[in-house]
Amino acid sequence: MRAFGLGIAIVSLSLAVGGTANAAASKCDAGITKAAGKKVYCKAKVHSKAQSKGTAPDGTKLAKCEEKFDKACAKGQTKGDCSVQQGSCSAIEVTADACVPTLITSASPSGAFLE
Numbered sequence: 001m002r003a004f005g006l007g008i009a010i011v012s013l014s015l016a017v018g019g020t021a022n023a024a025a026s027k028c029d030a031g032i033t034k035a036a037g038k039k040v041y042c043k044a045k046v047h048s049k050a051q052s053k054g055t056a057p058d059g060t061k062l063a064k065c066e067e068k069f070d071k072a073c074a075k076g077q078t079k080g081d082c083s084v085q086q087g088s089c090s091a092i093e094v095t096a097d098a099c100v101p102t103l104i105t106s107a108s109p110s111g112a113f114l115e
Contacts, residue, residue: 024083031076032085036096039069040103047104069093 042065073089
């Protein structure tokens with residue numbers, strides 16, 4: 001059930017980061033959207049491991065999630081054909097980071113993702 005919740009969160013993230021779907025092909029948009037989704041997944045995975053062990057999240061691993069996003073977002077922007085992902089990498093990162101606390105807490109706004 002939690003995997004379903006994560007999938008919904010990633011779809012919501014892609015819509016929040018880039019707005020509605022655009023029919024035009026864009027390697028830039030695709031790369032940045034993928035990077036944002038992977039960042040959310042990466043950070044959620046680190047928190048999940050900490051939750052299963054009853055420990056604090058590994059700061060080094062969280063930093064690696066940040067570094068991977070930074071590299072991937074910058075690479076996506078070099079494609080130069082962004083039509084949806086017009087924001088800076090840092091602005092997109094803020095949106096992605098905002099998803100993580102919702103995923104790692106026991107309550108969701110609607111309660112839909114509780115087991």
